[in-house]
Amino acid sequence: MRADIFNELACQDRPASAYDIAESLSARRGKRVAPNSVYRILDLFVANNLANRIESANAYLVNTHPGCRHDCIFVICDDCGSARHLDDDRVTGALRQAGQGAGFANIRPVVELRGLCGDCAA
Ligand SMILES: [Zn+2]
Ligand SMILES: [Zn+2]
Incomplete structure (x- = not known):
């Protein structure tokens, strides 16, 4: 199964x-x-x-990159539903810090961007 x-x-x-x-x-x-x-x-x-x-x-x-140690960011197309993954430690690092500043532990940023992929935007 x-x-x-x-x-x-x-x-x-x-x-x-x-x-x-x-x-x-x-x-x-x-x-x-x-x-x-x-x-x-x-x-x-x-x-x-x-x-x-x-x-x-x-x-x-x-997961196409199981060894990734970054907090993955996903970009998802509103039109065709395709998704791509990217890593940007500046963005997720700032979120982690903000969470820690709010007194949270074990923070796991969940970042997703919606928009149109290159094919659908063309
Ligand atoms: Zn990643
Ligand atoms: Zn698309």
């Missing part, structure tokens, strides 16, 4: 929701797969750094 879900996620060219994955997996297996069990496994992938969660799209993406 885990391997199937991972393969399904890896086939997607843009962030996919647990429902998307459950639907295509159900079609492939000819048997209904519950989105709830897909959710649990996707969150497990995120916890193990195998996948990233795109909060603003409620969707998941295979």
